[in-house]
Amino acid sequence: MIKAVLTVIGSDRVGIIAAVSNMLAEADVNILDISQTTMDEIFTMTMLVDVTSVKGGFAPLAANLAALGDEMGLRIRLQHVDIFNAMHKI
Amino acid sequence: MFISTDEIAQTVKMIQQEHLDIRTVTMGINLLSCVRGDIQATCQAVYDKITHTARNLVSVCCEIETELGIPIVNKRISVTPVGMIAPHDIDGCVALARTLDRAAAETGVNFIGGYSALVHKGYTVSEKTLVESLPYALLETQKVCTSVNVGTSKAGINMDAVRDMGILIKKAAELSAETGGASCARLVVFANAPEDNPFMAGAFHGVGEPECVINVGVSGPGVVKCAIEAVRGQDFTVLAETIKKTAFKITRMGQLVAKLASERLGVPFGIVDLSLAPTPAVGDSVARIIEEMGVGHCGAPGTTAALALLNDAVKKGGLMASSHVGGLSGAFIPVSEDEGMIEAVQKGSLCIEKLEAMTCVCSVGLDMIVVPGDTSASTISAIIADEAAIGMVNHKTTAVRIIPAPGKKVGDVVEFGGLLGSGPVMPVRQYEKDSSSFIARGGRIPAPMQSLKN
DSSP, X not given: OOEEEEEEEEEOOTTHHHHHHHHHXXXXXXXXXXXXXXXXXXXXXXXXEEOTTOTTXXXXXXXXXXXXXXXXXXEEEEEETHHHHHHHOO | OOSOHHHXXXXXXXXXXXXXXXXXXXXXXXXXXXXXXXXXXXXXXXXXXXXXXXXXXXXXXXXXXXXXXXXXXXXXXXXXOGGGTXXXXXXXXXXXXXXXXXXXXXXXXXXXXXXEEEOSSOOOHXXXXXXXXXXXXXXXXXXXXXXXXXXXXXXXXXXXXXXXXXXXXXXXXXXXGGGTXXXXXXXXXXXSOOTTOOSSSSOOOOTTSOSEEEXXXXXXXXXXXXXXXXXXXXXXXXXXXXXXHHHHHHHHHHHHHHHHHHHHHTOOEEEEEOOBOOOSSTTOOHHHHHHHTTOSSTTSTTHHHHHHHHHHHHHHHHHTTOSSEESXXXXXXXXXXXXXXHHHHHHTSOOHHHHHHHHTTSSSOEEEEXXXXXXXXXXXXXXXXXXXXXXXXXXXXXXXXXXXXXXXXXXXXXXXXXGGOEEEBOOOOOOSSOSHHHHHTOSEEOOOOSSSOO
């Protein structure tokens, strides 16, 4: 399984999770875990997703999510899980 | 979740707000196999080898950048010091430089390094020709980086080469007067040059290296500064520990990128260079780390001690994070490329003499220093000799990248653009008598003692 981490940072509003999960579902990406917090009025959502059989490839999905973020005034980033493992696990 | 939300947030913040990036993925390529009977055939072989070997370098780096979500700012190539394969005429040497430039453009890399000569004990005919061709090679290329190693701890300092480099740096500046002497930003004079350095302008593919290799340089002054903001007022043990932990995390990024690039390109992984490399962007400055430690202005008393602690802690933290460490590995202090250094020069707290002291305890040396255009060749040579002596005696790499900007005076600012930034013209001490008689002696300064250290 190839895992990736999706982070959404910005001001809270209606429909963030809906919009993001729709886009993921269309790309055949399964959500494995999800957590969200609001720190200092900044909405932070973190999702662990399975990108093994992502439709259309990883890079286009990452770009579409980033564009969705721009539309909604949020920062949405999809990053391979390796970068977090490398930094935080020995 | 297997990684905590806080950890994820920390990584994302480092990249988005604190300028964490991979400064460079540099592919080293051996050119010794490209020597042919005539220069045209050699140029063709060099072009073919580089464009074939590095054909996927940029695309693979972009792929890794997208997947990991971390910018890889530069993709570069370093080659065997061209002085080893250069012909015995200047035109032939310049033709090789143009070939490297074309190969760099074709592969899409930002810079290509290795138009270099290792002359610490003396010149070969090829190397002498290459060194004399430097001002013309720089003028006719955009991406070619050049370096000359004039001294080592084992061989001493080749003062003939030091004298020549003063003259050639002046010449290179005059030929590129329209851009403020910008050619000199791609010319470094080294002592104890490392063979596996991924950073420009001093990268070359040393003779002890394999056929092809991937070396990675990390960055991250902004991340270190933000980390130590959290321990303001606490003692030096806490400060050093905080820097070590941060350096570990930064270096792990470099190690991961190096591993992926090496696997995908089918090229062995060489080293991760643990340098803290600043950029002209606000929030990505080494000077600001020193100031955050509590030194009022970079260059003020305390600066050398602060830099020594920073440099040491970065190495200690980084060492465990990477399987192989090499290159320059230390904090860089390039004046024009560091927003805090530029301000320190303009405020008068940072001068060439203080920078020289700082180079005793950190990576490289007098880097991206702009001096008045009327600084004499022998004065530049004398500055190079001082810096080379520090490297030679202390068994470390030192370098000089100095720009005598034609027509510019102290107080002027020269714009280089991009990562090279903008350099305020710094004063060089002038006295009634200069050091030209010292430089005119020529010959070699003998190698220093290896024992009786004091």
